[in-house]
Amino acid sequence: MKVTILQFPGTNCEYDTQHAFEQLGATTEIVWHKSETIPEDTNLLVVAGGFSYGDYLRSGAIAKFSPVMKAVAKYADNGGKVLGICNGFQVLTESGLLPGALKRNDGLHFLSKHHHLKVISNDNIFLERLSNHSVVNIPIAHHDGNYYIDEDGLKDLYANNQVLLTYSDENGNTKNPNGSVDSIAGICNKEKNVFGLMPHPERAMESILGSDDGIKMLQGFLNT
Amino acid sequence: MKAIVNISLKAGVLDSQGKAVHHALDSLHFEGVDDVRVGKQIVLKLKETDKDKAMANVTQMCEDLLANTVIEDYEIELV
Numbered sequence: 385m386k387v388t389i390l391q392f393p394g395t396n397c398e399y400d401t402q403h404a405f406e407q408l409g410a411t412t413e414i415v416w417h418k419s420e421t422i423p424e425d426t427n428l429l430v431v432a433g434g435f436s437y438g439d440y441l442r443s444g445a446i447a448k449f450s451p452v453m454k455a456v457a458k459y460a461d462n463g464g465k466v467l468g469i470c471n472g473f474q475v476l477t478e479s480g481l482l483p484g485a486l487k488r489n490d491g492l493h494f495l496s497k498h499h500h501l502k503v504i505s506n507d508n509i510f511l512e513r514l515s516n517h518s519v520v521n522i523p524i525a526h527h528d529g530n531y532y533i534d535e536d537g538l539k540d541l542y543a544n545n546q547v548l549l550t551y552s553d554e555n556g557n558t559k560n561p562n563g564s565v566d567s568i569a570g571i572c573n574k575e576k577n578v579f580g581l582m583p584h585p586e587r588a589m590e591s592i593l594g595s596d597d598g599i600k601m602l603q604g605f606l607n608t
Numbered sequence: 609m610k611a612i613v614n615i616s617l618k619a620g621v622l623d624s625q626g627k628a629v630h631h632a633l634d635s636l637h638f639e640g641v642d643d644v645r646v647g648k649q650i651v652l653k654l655k656e657t658d659k660d661k662a663m664a665n666v667t668q669m670c671e672d673l674l675a676n677t678v679i680e681d682y683e684i685e686l687v
Contacts, residue, residue, distance in 0.1 A: 445673065445676065449673070477678075478676065485676050485678040487679060488624055488625065490624045491624070492624055492625065492628055533678075563624065
């Protein structure tokens with residue numbers, strides 16, 4: 385199992401992501417954004433969190449034109465598995481690999497805390513180890529995590545089981561920290577090979593640090 | 609020629625910054641403000657001298673990079 389992790393100027397979660405996947409037994413490689421190719425033996429490509437290009441203009445807006453993103457689009461088109469975490473999710477929506485957009489949090493504050501998430505659809509490799517309506521505890525750390533999609537787009541997401549996770553309390557009741565449409569925290573594309581979420585499963589790998597619920601999430605990718 | 613690009617959230621997309629500014633104006637007792645929208649302005653200095661060509665070019669820049677048309681509208685003014 386080979387996990388390739390993208391690094392843009394301003395990415396800051398690449399080493400946490402590397403640590404998390406290596407803890408699960410994967411081999412990893414960090415690839416600088418100037419690269420025009422991604423390693424051929426890649427089984428999963430992760431667009432890691434951080435502040436690519438300082439979030440200038442809009443989060444993820446400039447990163448989408450980095451040379452490596454053409455290779456990412458091609459990899460995804462061919463069915464390759466892609467996971468965008470936090471800023472990675474923003475990059476994937478800006479690139480058009482995932483629908484919708486991420487706006488400034490409704491409360492205008494940067495949010496950095498543990499938050500519960502409810503599993504809405506486990507009909508995909510990412511969440512297949514979790515049951516629907518189960519609750520996980522995963523850190524969030526974002527300023528622009530307010531997921532927006534128009535009504536038609538939202539209907540499409542539900543029709544195709546593309547809504548993966550919503551923000552909730554520990555009992556699975558809706559609790560919306562940032563104003564996201566329907567409290568959405570993570571989605572995937574129609575083909576279910578491109579995944580994006582604002583919360584950080586790679587930061588929930590040790591119960592002594594608050595939660596190890598990220599293990600069950602990231603493990604889903606290791607079977608492929 | 610200069611292109612002034614004004615970018616704002618689409619009507620119907622909640623503008624939280626605008627709401628916060630509106631609330632602040634209310635608390636300062638400024639009256640008669642119905643709505644506040646916060647946007648951004650990007651000013652481009654262009655080599656192009658033909659207005660039509662400049663407009664087409666800047667429109668493409670907005671579509672590709674300057675605005676995210678999922679949530680934002682843009683207006684271009686050439687001066």
